[in-house]
Amino acid sequence: MSSATRATAESGTDSLTIVEAVRDGLYTEMSADESVMVLGEDVGKNGGVFRATEALYEEFGGDRVVDTPLAESGIVGTAIGLALSGMRPVAEMQFMGFSYPAFDQLVSHAARMRSRSHGQYSVPMVVRAPYGGGIRAPEHHSESKEAFFVHEPGLKVVSPSTPSDAKGLLIASIRDPDPVVFLEPKLLYRAFREDVPTGRYEVPLSDAAIRRTGTDVTVYTWGAMTRPSLIAADNVAEEHGIDVEVVDLRTLSPLDVETIVDSFTKTGRAAIVHEAPKTGGVGAEVATTIQEHALCYQEAPIERITGFDAPMPLHALEDYYLPQAVHIQEGILEAVAF
Numbered sequence: 001m002s003s004a005t006r007a008t009a010e011s012g013t014d015s016l017t018i019v020e021a022v023r024d025g026l027y028t029e030m031s032a033d034e035s036v037m038v039l040g041e042d043v044g045k046n047g048g049v050f051r052a053t054e055a056l057y058e059e060f061g062g063d064r065v066v067d068t069p070l071a072e073s074g075i076v077g078t079a080i081g082l083a084l085s086g087m088r089p090v091a092e093m094q095f096m097g098f099s100y101p102a103f104d105q106l107v108s109h110a111a112r113m114r115s116r117s118h119g120q121y122s123v124p125m126v127v128r129a130p131y132g133g134g135i136r137a138p139e140h141h142s143e144s145k146e147a148f149f150v151h152e153p154g155l156k157v158v159s160p161s162t163p164s165d166a167k168g169l170l171i172a173s174i175r176d177p178d179p180v181v182f183l184e185p186k187l188l189y190r191a192f193r194e195d196v197p198t199g200r201y202e203v204p205l206s207d208a209a210i211r212r213t214g215t216d217v218t219v220y221t222w223g224a225m226t227r228p229s230l231i232a233a234d235n236v237a238e239e240h241g242i243d244v245e246v247v248d249l250r251t252l253s254p255l256d257v258e259t260i261v262d263s264f265t266k267t268g269r270a271a272i273v274h275e276a277p278k279t280g281g282v283g284a285e286v287a288t289t290i291q292e293h294a295l296c297y298q299e300a301p302i303e304r305i306t307g308f309d310a311p312m313p314l315h316a317l318e319d320y321y322l323p324q325a326v327h328i329q330e331g332i333l334e335a336v337a338f
Contacts, residue, residue: 013195018188021163021196022052022128025170026090028200030060033088036174039066040075040092040128049094050130050189076102076127080110083125088174096131096183097140103148110179111154122177126170131159132224132275133312133322134187142312144223144276149181150253150285156205157253159183161226164196165250168203176205185224208256210263214245217269217335220260220286222249225273225323232328242336252282260286261293268299271335275322278306300338305331 016024029036037060038053044067047054057065068075072093079089093099099106106127113123133142149157158173158180160166166184173180211226212233221229226248233244247263249255264270270290272283287302305323313321 012198014198015193016163016167016196017190017193018160018163018166018184019050019052019190021167022170022184023054023056024196025167025174026053026056027059028167029088029171029174030056030064032200033174034064035086036088036090037064037066037082038090038092039068039079041068041070041094043067043092048092050186052128052184053092072098072100072102073105076105076110079125079127080105080113080123083110083123083179084113084121088124090126090128090174093127093129095137095141095143096129096145097143099127099129102127106149106155106179106181107152111152113154114178115154123179124175124177126173126180126182128170128182128184130186130189131183132185132187133318134224136315136318138314139312142318144274144307144312146183146252147276147280147282150282154178155253156180156251157183158205158251159185159223160250161185161188161223161248163194165203165209167196168201169205169250171200172202172205175202180205183223187224188227191227203250205251206254206256207250208259209248209250210245210259211248212244212246214243214267216243216267217271217332218245218247218263218267219271219273219328219332220247220249220283221273222252222282223275225275225328228323228325229273229328231325232332235325235329236332240333242332244332249286255285255289257289257293260289264290264294265297268297269335271303271305271328271331273305273323273328273331275307277309278304279309281306300335303331303335
């Protein structure tokens with residue numbers, strides 16, 4: 001647990017995958033707070049398409065774990081009404097690519113309610129969505145469009161890369177008084193385990209995490225791209241003697257500007273990695289933040305290693321589309337070659 005984590009956890013840990021940590025976070029908050037509930041397609045008796053809500057229906061019943069019709073706009077609209085009525089709903093979109101019918105509910109109503117009511121009302125709700133490629137899923141199941149949600153004032157946007165962060169960030173999102181879009185990198189759902197604290201704890205929705213310290217160049221990333229970025233950083237260090245710092249943003253809105261800038265002022269060089277298309281991506285916002293706050297420290301152009309400005313391809317080309325460790329390594333070397 002990082003020093004930035006606020007914890008009221010019981011002693012002990014469990015070895016969990018990310019999807020198990022999401023389920024543990026839901027179970028923990030539903031056990032502690034009767035206003036927390038889950039709704040979405042197949043989240044109840046079936047336990048969710050990725051089994052993230054497995055066994056919650058049996059534990060908490062159909063009033064708090066609600067199977068909904070296949071209607072994303074209705075799911076999010078219902079969650080807004082529940083939140084305004086004193087509940088803390090967690091709505092699941094089966095995939096990020098299915099969330100677009102609910103986009104109007106999110107940006108026109110959930111995100112604006114506090115402003116529209118001059119602070120009289122808030123919408124304490126979470127929209128969970130598996131996102132990203134790498135699992136050989138069909139069209140609309142593998143998209144990484146986090147920038148859509150980051151652009152909207154009033155929404156917080158979160159993307160964990162480890163099991164302990166997944167649980168702590170989800171609990172913090174559920175407790176937050178405003179709407180949170182919680183993006184779960186499904187490529188990592190069962191990729192690895194780590195020790196996750198038992199009980200209730202929060203990872204603040206404001207702090208990036210330094211996954212690897214370094215002095216020569218900073219790699220900024222999040223979600224599923226964190227692991228290949230760390231592999232690339234280790235390879236560059238071993239093969240070229242370049243000391244790479246890796247910053248996992250974790251919360252995309254709001255950005256942790258302080259950590260972004262502090263790391264860059266130390267290294268003077270940067271590479272930004274995300275699987276979403278390059279144009280208009282969150283990486284551009286990170287690069288501009290660096291320019292605005294630390295231009296005098298810049299030693300070289302900032303590199304972006306991203307997906308292509310094209311729809312996510314089907315299975316045969318999926319690995320080519322996604323930034324792999326070897327591509328990230330090349331981008332890091334470009335950042336230090338100038």
